[in-house]
Amino acid sequence: xxxxxNVSKTINQVQVIKGLDLQIREGxxxxxxxxxxxxxxxxxxxxxxxxxxxxxxxxxxxEDISKKDPVQLRxxxxxxxxxxxxxxHMTIGQNVSIVPKLKNVPxxxxxxxxxxxxxxxxxxxxxxxxxxxxELSGGQQxxxxxxxxxxxxxxIILMDEPFSALDPITRExxxxxxxxxxxxxxxxIVFVTxxxxxxxxxxxxxxxMKDGSIVQIDKPAQLLxxxxxxxxxxFIGPKRLQKHLRxxxxxxxxxEIGPLQTGTSKSGGVR
Ligand SMILES: Nc1ncnc2c1ncn2[C@@H]1O[C@H](COP(=O)(O)OP(=O)(O)O)[C@@H](O)[C@H]1O
Ligand SMILES: [Mg+2]
Numbered sequence: 590x591x592x593x594x595n596v597s598k599t600i601n602q603v604q605v606i607k608g609l610d611l612q613i614r615e616g617x618x619x620x621x622x623x624x625x626x627x628x629x630x631x632x633x634x635x636x637x638x639x640x641x642x643x644x645x646x647x648x649x650x651x652e653d654i655s656k657k658d659p660v661q662l663r664x665x666x667x668x669x670x671x672x673x674x675x676x677x678h679m680t681i682g683q684n685v686s687i688v689p690k691l692k693n694v695p696x697x698x699x700x701x702x703x704x705x706x707x708x709x710x711x712x713x714x715x716x717x718x719x720x721x722x723x724e725l726s727g728g729q730q731x732x733x734x735x736x737x738x739x740x741x742x743x744x745i746i747l748m749d750e751p752f753s754a755l756d757p758i759t760r761e762x763x764x765x766x767x768x769x770x771x772x773x774x775x776x777x778i779v780f781v782t783x784x785x786x787x788x789x790x791x792x793x794x795x796x797x798m799k800d801g802s803i804v805q806i807d808k809p810a811q812l813l814x815x816x817x818x819x820x821x822x823x824f825i826g827p828k829r830l831q832k833h834l835r836x837x838x839x840x841x842x843x844x845e846i847g848p849l850q851t852g853t854s855k856s857g858g859v860r
Contacts, residue, residue, distance in 0.1 A: 673734030
């Protein structure tokens with residue numbers, strides 16, 4: 590449903606994105622990962638046109654997004670960033686219903702949706718709907734940021750390191766909730782992280798980038814089983830590689846995963 594055709598981006602005479610070709614499927618949780626500066630955020634921001642490609646095209650459902658009105662486009666693409674900025678002078682309920690209201694969803698329906706979403710992330714609507722952001726913990730605010738992006742029921746959600754500012758325990762809780770939530774709502778989600786454990790835990794497919802290019806796109810198990818070269822092994826880390834492979838080997842039916850191979854093919858996955 591989201592397709593990059595030979596997309597490049599040059600900023601200050603430096604090519605930071607180099608001829609990306611990729612397809613993100615409908616209902617898939619697609620994780621972009623790689624070292625700092627490799628181009629994850631730039632790639633993501635091209636999907637909602639916060640950044641325009643220097644060349645190449647991006648299509649959503651076969652339509653070239655450069656021909657669409659950016660404001661209209663963004664109303665159908667939820668966006669969550671690391672330091673979500675809830676509006677401080679609006680209640681949680683008002684924050685979550687901003688976009689549905691912009692889209693003229695009737696207010697009763699808005700109320701219902703806000704309650705339902707708060708419930709989904711374990712925040713009792715009766716308790717939290719009328720509070721202000723400053724009355725919530727960091728983890729609670731980030732949960733609100735996530736459901737705010739979902740409130741207008743957009744088919745696509747972009748998430749740029751949404752959990753990375755949280756303490757490890759809260760982060761793991763949110764990852765678990767998020768996996769459950771995604772099983773229920775089945776959105777097309779593009780999720781940026783630099784944390785391989787997070788990627789392995791949540792992704793349907795992982796796209797590992799380096800210096801503006803794709804190194805490997807694969808399902809987590811495949812990435813572990815058949816890392817495409819030294820960079821992938823190094824990025825995953827040999828210890829994690831062994832640990833996760835052991836976990837997969839004990840949790841998957843026999844035959845799903847073979848012994849660790851260090852393949853040299855550029856990618857085993859669909860591009
Ligand atoms: N607005 C900008 N001005 C100058 N350089 C930028 C800008 N945005 C991104 N870059 C550069 O592009 C590269 C990719 O950045 P980014 O997509 O933010 O990487 P990541 O999210 O993977 O850390 C980096 O080298 C970064 O410095
Ligand atoms: Mg980034």
